[in-house]
Amino acid sequence: MTDIPKLLSDKMASGEITTLIAEILELNPLHRRFLEAAITNIRDKEMVDLGKYLEFCIACGHDMHYVADCYMTIVEDTLNEQMYFIRHGNYRHSSFAEVADAVYFNRDYMNKYMYGLAITSFLWPNHIAMSRFFQQTFPIEKTGRYLEVGPGHGYYSMTALDIGSLDSIIGVDISEASLNQTRAVLDHFHPNDSCQIDLMHMDFLDAKELETNSFDILVMGEVLEHVEQPQLFLERLANLAASDAHIYVTTCINAPAIDHIYLWRNIEELEVMIAAAGLTIREKLYLPYDGKTLEESLDQNLAINVAYVLGVA
Ligand SMILES: C[S@@+](CC[C@H](N)C(=O)[O-])C[C@H]1O[C@@H](n2cnc3c(N)ncnc32)[C@H](O)[C@@H]1O
Incomplete structure (x- = not known):
């Protein structure tokens, strides 16, 4: 098994990134192999940019536990919807009205979704x-x-x-x-x-x-x-x-x-x-x-x- 803290330190990850990855693994240890590949794939400049994005999250009043939770929300929701798609051959919803209140007009969910999505643009x-x-x-x-x-x-x-x-x-x-x-x-x-x-x-x-x-x-x-x-x-x-x-x-x-x-x-x-x-x-x-x-x-x-x-x- 790859030593993730060593991988992060070799890639000069900031303290916030190291904490975020630890928090994600705490929430879902099964995500380890995926994260190893992600950290291996990320370029130096992107690592710096991810660190700056996390500093922005902190400036907005969020700790790394919250950001990890945002990221895992999108990971878990996507897995659930993949299971539905395999079983039914369609997306679960097909109209804006079905998702509007739960997603776009739900401030807490939407905030989590958008912070989580921003993190995927560094990790997926x-x-x-x-x-x-x-x-x-x-x-x-x-x-x-x-x-x-x-x-x-x-x-x-x-x-x-x-x-x-x-x-x-x-x-x-x-x-x-x-x-x-x-x-x-x-x-x-x-x-x-x-x-x-x-x-x-x-x-x-x-x-x-x-x-x-x-x-x-x-x-x-x-x-x-x-x-x-x-x-x-x-x-x-x-x-x-x-x-x-x-x-x-x-x-x-x-x-x-x-x-x-x-x-x-x-x-x-x-x-x-x-x-x-x-x-x-x-x-x-x-x-x-x-x-x-x-x-x-x-x-x-x-x-x-x-x-x-x-x-x-
Ligand atoms: C999945 S996010 C994409 C965020 C970012 N553009 C990206 O590429 O990662 C979709 C965004 O589109 C917005 N959106 C969805 N339907 C829209 C519409 N009819 N008019 C304007 N914005 C819409 C959502 O509120 C959300 O902020």
Whole structure:
């Protein structure tokens, strides 16, 4: 068995990270092998960034026991939903109304979910791969207007401010808890940034005041599978994007979660929808289930994550 404290110390993990990992193992000793692989996979800069994110959590009044609990909430909920999906062949819910009160409008749950999700973007192999893809493809010199739909924990917006040259950010999220986290993360990491930031609490499809053809960078990570009509979301993105806009979108196939309501069973179904919305695929990243090939994942209905850089057709 690998010595996790030694692995962490070799990787120069901060005290907060070491405490977080110990707390997670306390809550679920069966997560050890997964964590060993995660710690082995994480790069030096990502380890530093995780440490800074945990400092942010502490500044928000949370200890590592709480953050570990947030992370295990998402791990356990996902496992439960995977069992349901194997048994029934469908996601448990298919309408927004079924999940809204338990998830998006439940402040305590949503807070846990978003902190937990942010931690997965350092520890889960597919989530860290999507974060890397976001950074590798981000047009760092592009100035102008950035729109993020469903910023959730706010980490993409924060990263865009870190590495980009933005003039303004608009974030639209249906959950107040999510927007509060986005605001807090931006304030913490960029307290005096000159970039104009406007966070809107509403359903993206109701955000009528957003101007057509006016956004230069548009980001929508892990939102499409949460909505009843993802095609409308893609069409609205295409409609809001400037003609040379950079559009970054992630979603998933056969990937149950407590609030995933739109199920794509293969990549083709999704890409037909993207094209029908008036968007073209410039770059793509297919991430099969951990340890499986893409073909095996598709054959066995195992979760696949996908990320795209899109343009207006
Ligand atoms: C799973 S989180 C994704 C967070 C982050 N973008 C990421 O990629 O990790 C989904 C976010 O989308 C928001 N959301 C869901 N439906 C929405 C809608 N109709 N309009 C705006 N935001 C929505 C949720 O409240 C949540 O904050």
